[in-house]
Amino acid sequence: EAGVAQSPRYKIIEKRQSVAFWCNPISGHATLYWYQQILGQGPKLLIQFQNNGVVDDSQLPKDRFSAERLKGVDSTLKIQPAKLEDSAVYLCASSFGQLGETQYFGPGTRLLVL
Amino acid sequence: AQSVTQLDSQVPVFEEAPVELRCNYSSSVSVYLFWYVQYPNQGLQLLLKYLSGSTLVESINGFEAEFNKSQTSFHLRKPSVHISDTAEYFCAVDTGRRALTFGSGTRLQVQP
Numbered sequence: 001e002a003g004v005a006q007s008p009r010y011k012i013i014e015k016r017q018s019v020a021f022w023c024n025p026i027s028g029h030a031t032l033y034w035y036q037q038i039l040g041q042g043p044k045l046l047i048q049f050q051n052n053g054v055v056d057d058s059q060l061p062k063d064r065f066s067a068e069r070l071k072g073v074d075s076t077l078k079i080q081p082a083k084l085e086d087s088a089v090y091l092c093a094s095s096f097g098q099l100g101e102t103q104y105f106g107p108g109t110r111l112l113v114l
Numbered sequence: 115a116q117s118v119t120q121l122d123s124q125v126p127v128f129e130e131a132p133v134e135l136r137c138n139y140s141s142s143v144s145v146y147l148f149w150y151v152q153y154p155n156q157g158l159q160l161l162l163k164y165l166s167g168s169t170l171v172e173s174i175n176g177f178e179a180e181f182n183k184s185q186t187s188f189h190l191r192k193p194s195v196h197i198s199d200t201a202e203y204f205c206a207v208d209t210g211r212r213a214l215t216f217g218s219g220t221r222l223q224v225q226p
Binding site: 004041042044048091095097101103105107 | 159
């Protein structure tokens with residue numbers, strides 16, 4: 001079974017530029033998550049989708065971050081414009097969305113903002 | 115709001131020694147508890163989880179964790195560690211939102 005795919009794996013940009021990350025979840029998983037993991041910290045939820053609808057985006061900085069999951073499968077996360085403090089690993093995870101269910105994580109995209 | 119505290123950022127230990135990684139959480143509602151592991155250059159993967167029933171849960175590679183409701187803890191233990199256990203370990207809770215709140219992680223460094 002294929003795991004969660006993410007691209008690119010690494011990205012270096014300058015502040016005020018824009019960047020986009022892509023995620024393809026495990027086939028059949030209705031729920032998709034984007035987490036931000038800053039160096040030395042645990043992952044923090046940015047946004048949670050159930051199919052193509054947003055369940056929770058309370059911690060998403062909406063003035064610069066946006067995310068979509070148009071067909072209920074793959075998803076993109078965008079940052080525009082990027083700030084130095086956005087340097088982090090962006091993790092995508094997916095699950096069927098049941099209580100207590102295991103989330104499966106992708107390898108992450110490591111973003112460095114200069 | 116819920117939170118997860120992992121007091122030890124790094125735990126150095128010699129091979130074949132026992133280890134305990136501590137995790138405490140705060141929540142006003144019932145929780146589901148998880149330990150995830152991140153091996154060097156790999157993604158996060160589930161190690162074990164507590165949903166209900168027996169408070170002691172085990173993983174396939176010898177780790178175990180015990181849910182203690184009165185102390186709001188979910189400490190991870192292994193009686194004898196191997197070099198291959200070197201990794202970062204994250205404790206996480208789900209309060210029914212189907213999303214995880216993670217601790218800051220503990221880096222386990224197993225030395226020969």
